[in-house]
Every structure is written in C-alpha cells, then in structure tokens.
Amino acid sequence: MLARRFALYLDLIRWNRPAGWLLLLWPTLGALWFAAGGWPGWHLLAVFVLGTILMRSAGCCINDVADRDFDRHVKRTAQRPVTRGAVSVREALVLGAVLALLAFGLVLTTNRPTILWSFAALAITLVYPFAKRFVSVPQAVLGIAFSFGIPMAFAAVQATVPVFAAWLLAGNLFWVLAYDTEYAMVDRDDDLKIGMKTSAITFGRFDVAAVMASYGVFLAVWAWAGASRGLGSVFFAAIGIAVAQAAWHWRLIRERTRDGCFKAFRLNHWLGFTVFAGIAAGYALK
Template sequence: MSTSVASPRPAERWRNYLDLIRWNRPAGWLLLLWPTLSALWIAAEGFPGWHLLAVFTLGTILMRSAGCCINDVADREFDRHVKRTVQRPITAGRISVREALLVGLVLTLAAFALVLTTNALTIAMSFLAVAVTVFYPFTKRFFAMPQAVLGVAFSFGIPMAFAAVQNHVPAEAWLLVIGNLLWVIAYDTEYAMVDRDDDLRLGLKTSAITLGRWDVMAITLFYLVFIALWVWVLASYDLGWPWLLAVLVALLQVGWHWRLIRHRRRESCFRAFTQNHWLGFTLFAGIVVGFVLRTPASG
C-alpha cells in the first residue's frame, strides 16, 4: 500500500527527518551507548583515547538513527493500527518509504566512514552489525522472541569495542555480550508490554506475548543475570568501591523496575522502559571511576 507524500517546506522536511530518527527521544541511543562505552573502558583498562571515544559515540548515534528508519519502513503497515505509532512520519504520510531508506543509507554510510578509521577486524564486524540491524524488524512476524535478535543488534558495540582496542575479541567480551543481551530483552519486554493488546490483534510476535503471565518474573531475572555476569567478568579488574556502589545502585533500580511493571499498567511499563538508560549509565560510571581510582599495583 503506497502513501502519497506532499512536498513539505525545507524546515518541515528536516523536522520530519528528525522525527523519523527519534532525535527528541535520546533514550534509545543511550541504551546502546553506555554498554558500548563500558566495553571500550574495559578493553583499554581505562580511558580509550579521544579517537575511539568519538568513533563509537558518533557511530552509536548514527546506527541507532539508521535502525529507526529501517524499523519504521518494515513496520509501516502495522504502525497505522497502533495508537502509539500511528503518527510516525512514514505511517502518517509525511515521509515516503524511499526517503526513509535514503536517510537510513546516508546514516549507515556515515557510521561506516567512522569505522574505516579503526582496524580490519572492527570493519569486518560492522557488516554483521548492519545485517542484524536490517534483519531485526522482520523477526516480529515469525520469531517468538524478537527481543533476543534486538539484543544481538544492541550488543554488537561490545565486541567491536574490544576489536578496536585489542585487535581481537576475548572470551570475557562475549560474556559481557550475553549479559547485555539479557538486559535488552528485559527492557524491550517492558516496551512490548505497552503494546501487547495491539500486537495480539495484529498477529505480531513479542517476548511479552510469549512469556505471558511470567513476564514480570522473567524480566526481573534477566536484569539480575545481566548484572551478575558483568560482576563476574569485572571481578578480576579490581575496580574497588566505585564499581561495588554502582552495582548496588543498579540492583536498587531493578527493584524499582519491578515495582513499576508488576501490575502491567501501560504507562508504568513505558516509564520503566524509558528510564533504563540510567541503569546502563550507573554501571558505566562505576567502571570509569573504578579505573580512575585503581592503584597501579592492581593493574
């Protein structure tokens, strides 16, 4: 079904593009950024340098924005039947599919230009990251836990960070990936709980539907295993009290999330999802301060 798009004025066109990439909702790219930067600090055992910091920060923002373009193109027919998404630019007819794909391509190429300043292993891994990003939106048609595929896409920054710093990806990086993947499933299931009724009506697959009445317990478990895996990996780095304090604050946040979602109210579940970036920031801050204060003897 094609949608006719009137030609907007330049200022309006740019507003539509910014709306397409969710520029006014930074929580999405922050969810990607904090674990990626955490991996950079862990791989470098401290500040990774301004070059890699710029590459991974800008690359994360660009690729999340490109992912929004791909997602909205793939979901455009479903979005028109969901109150929360009916006003998205493509669905509302303010941007054509061709325009959205072009914006996504430009953003992807810009991110790839940044990756080209790293090494061959990181460049090779970027192709896999893009492939998963493109594949994810379509998994909602047939896969019972599409949030797991999103978890892979949202965790690719971790092995890429290790590849950029160390020119290889050690086993500990993959443990961090597994933990982060569980975190993504946790917060995106909270997000899916908001649209569960609409998704059931449309025949879409989500973890909220698959988990059913076990959703709250499963989300809480995913959070806890995520934190436990990261604590296990970082135990050998001797990050001291800053890391321990960060873990404690993160666990308190998990308890707060449980309180928000336990009654499965849409507004509370959506709030829980949008506040997840604070959990990622908390762990990142503990890692950064831990490395700053770590004594040379423990390195």
C-alpha cells in the same frame, strides 16, 4: 518547506527521544573501557559515541519502513512519519543509508577487524525488524543487535575479540530482553490483534518474572566482569545502585499498566549509565 522536512526527518530518527541511543551507548562504552583497561582515548570515544547515534538513527529508518503496515494499528506508533505518509519509504531508506554510510566512515578510521565486525552489525540491524514476524522472542534478536558495539569495541582496541567480550555481550543481551519486554508490555493488546510476536506475549503471565530475572543475569555477569578486572568498591557501589533501580522498575511494571511499563523502559538508560559510571570510576581509582 525545508524546515518542515528536516523536522520530519528528526522525528523519524527519534532525535527528541535520546533514550534509544543511550541504551546502545552505555554498554558499548563499558566494553570500550574494559578493552582499554581504562580511558580509551578521544579518537575511539568519538568513533563509538557518534557511530552509536548514527546507527541507531539508521535503524529507526529501517524499522519504520519494515513496520509501517503494522504501526498504523498500534496507538503509540500510528503517527510515525512513514506510517502516516509524511515521509515516503524511499526517503526513509535513503536517509537510513546515508546515516549508515556516515557511521561506516567512522569505522574506517579504526582497523580491519572492526571494519569486518561492522558488516555483521549492519546485517543484524537489517534482519531485526523482520524477526517480529517469525521469532517468538524477537527481543533476543534485538539484544544481539544492541550488543554489537561490545565486540567492535574490543576489536578496535585489541584487534581481536576475546571470550571476555562474549560474556559481556551475553549479559547485555539479557538487559535488552528486560527493557524491551517492558516496552512490549505497553503494546501487548495491540500486538495480539495484529499478530505480532513479542516476548511480552510469549512470556504471558510470567512477563514480570522474566524481566526481573533478565535484570539479574545482566547485573550478575557485568558484576563478575568488573570483579575479574579488579575494579574496587566504587564499581560494586554502582552495581548496588543499579540493582536498586531494577527493583524500582519492578514496582513500575508489576501492575502491567501502560504508563508504568513505558516509564520503566524510558528510565533504563539511567541503569545502563550507572553500570558504565561504575566501570569508568573503578578504572580511574585503580
């Protein structure tokens, strides 16, 4: 019985689908390297890696509770533990609270500015699941939520959040808009039936163009960021590889098939890793 419950909890937090927390992790680590001017040390690395995993898992719990009545009408999400009744709303909320508290415990090992930023991060995490009812492009709200590791990284290293971090956050928001629109394209038909608002629906026939433009803004802003910090050819080689990956995603989504769009979404963490690897290597070779 305990083993079955534990397996359900792992399913609830998408433990077997790490792409979600990897999408959060790579820009956070990129910001951490920018803030520290290179290697940030084991303590901050552990705090942000573990904190990212914990908060993404907590967010899954909150999201599934908020969307349980909608998810049963969407083929891809109908079998989620809360939606099908295998995990109660109370269990999911308790698990989410425990995970968030563990993440907060990690934040407490940093400094006051980071602690204050963590409250804002929690607030946007709680708000996002409900944005899909009211906001035409809720992916923009998700973009803010998925980018909060950036100012927190600067706060942890420098005890302040410079304008440079705001540029990184803005650029990363467009990456989130790109990959979560791909994700929304998978469920567009179901979302139209149940009245859910998504960027794929709002952009309509311009969805593919919007995705590619968003990739372009993200990569341009982060390329500028690396150039402004004097990162060399290895960083720009990584940006070039990321551009090639974005072009491949265009091939996957241009026909708007469910399988193609979902594959493009799932592979985005490699694009994020490529950019981060370029930043880390660029600092290492300076």
